[in-house]
Amino acid sequence: MNGRAISRRTTMSLSLVLVLSLVSCAHWRQQWVAPEAVVAEERPDQIRLTRKDGTQLTLRDPAVVRDSLVGTVEKERRAVALTDVDHVYVRRGSALLPAVLIPLGIVLGLGIAIAATWD
Numbered sequence: 001m002n003g004r005a006i007s008r009r010t011t012m013s014l015s016l017v018l019v020l021s022l023v024s025c026a027h028w029r030q031q032w033v034a035p036e037a038v039v040a041e042e043r044p045d046q047i048r049l050t051r052k053d054g055t056q057l058t059l060r061d062p063a064v065v066r067d068s069l070v071g072t073v074e075k076e077r078r079a080v081a082l083t084d085v086d087h088v089y090v091r092r093g094s095a096l097l098p099a100v101l102i103p104l105g106i107v108l109g110l111g112i113a114i115a116a117t118w119d
Contacts, residue, residue, distance in 0.1 A: 009116075028089040035088045036064045047071070048089040049080065 028048050031038045038047065039062050046060045049069065059071025059078065068079040 026091050026093040029092040031088045031090055035069055035082055035085045038088050038090060039064050039069065042090060044090045046091060048091075049085050050087040050089075051080065051084050052086045054086075 035047075035049065038044070044062065046058055047062045047069075048056060048058045050056050057073060057078070057080065059069060059073060059080075062069055062071040064070070064082070065079070067083070068081050069085065070077070070079045072078065
């Protein structure tokens with residue numbers, strides 16, 4: 001194997017580890033305040049809401065307009081009455097997990113690169 005192929009593999013491996021660690025650390029956390037308060041105070045990029053009939057919906061760029069939560073779902077504008085919302089969830093990430101996984105991934109990737117080029 002030449003050095004360029006090893007470098008490319010190492011770069012791809014490190015990129016994969018970083019992306020997976022960042023994506024895996026985020027989860028939906030239920031909010032215990034009114035939906036309009038969540039949108040006004042936290043200004044999230046997206047929210048997941050559970051309606052009173054049990055269906056779930058993820059709204060991107062949510063806003064409160066009069067008596068409804070308004071946002072986009074798969075490029076379509078949707079509105080849900082505030083009285084129809086049972087639970088609201090906001091996507092949260094864990095700061096500790098990426099702080100451990102990212103350096104571990106870098107060290108592992110460097111170890112693989114060194115082992116692959118060891119004579």
